Amino acid sequence: MKIILTQEVNGLGAPGDIVEVKDGYGRNYLLPQGFAIKWTRGAEKQVDVIKRARGAREIRDLGHANEVKGQIEALSVKLAVRAGDTGRLYGSVTAAEIVDAVRSAGGPALDRRRVQLPGAVKSVGDYKVQVKLHPDVTATFTLAVTAAK
Template identity: 75%
Template structure:
């Protein structure tokens, strides 16, 4: 099944990309969730408009992405979480909680889907977090999880 992505889908592509996926994946997940539209000749013409807008936005955002990277790497982010006696958390830290902690620490508003964690955060202490701000720019900062 040929589809046109309308949003970034990790492992598949960016908005405006024409990709070939299995019928079930496209029909049951990508199309109903609004991540893609069915491919047609008319829709393919819209792809060029989407790609042009994306290219202009990326060129404009490269300098901004470097500014945000510098801001994030100089930030001390801490998050309070409920934990047991051994320092093990009740549950795990979610990307949404990390984004809220960055904002509370005075950082920029981030998209939770762009966070890259090395694994689930289930213990107290410092954990590395990466944020893909731009295809060429990735910011890294430490998240300090404290008992709260």
């Protein structure tokens, strides 16, 4: 099955890429989740629009990615969340909350889909978080999760 990706899918491609996938994967996962649209000649004309939108919000090149990486790794990111007496959180920390914490710490605006968590963050402590900025550049920073008063 030939599809056009509308969002980044790990191991498959970026928005605007035309890829060939197995029928079941495309029909049962990518299309219903909104990660892709079915390929047609008319839809292929939309690829330019998708790629232009991606270019406007994406890291421009390798040099820009390294510059953003330096900004992120210099940050001290702290996130205060509700927690019990034992340090266990009520819920867990999401990628969107991490992006907001980076922005409030003075960092650049990031895409939440590029944040890679080490696992579920369900207790207070320090966690290593990775942000994939470019296919060749990954920034790593420490997220300090504390209990909100």
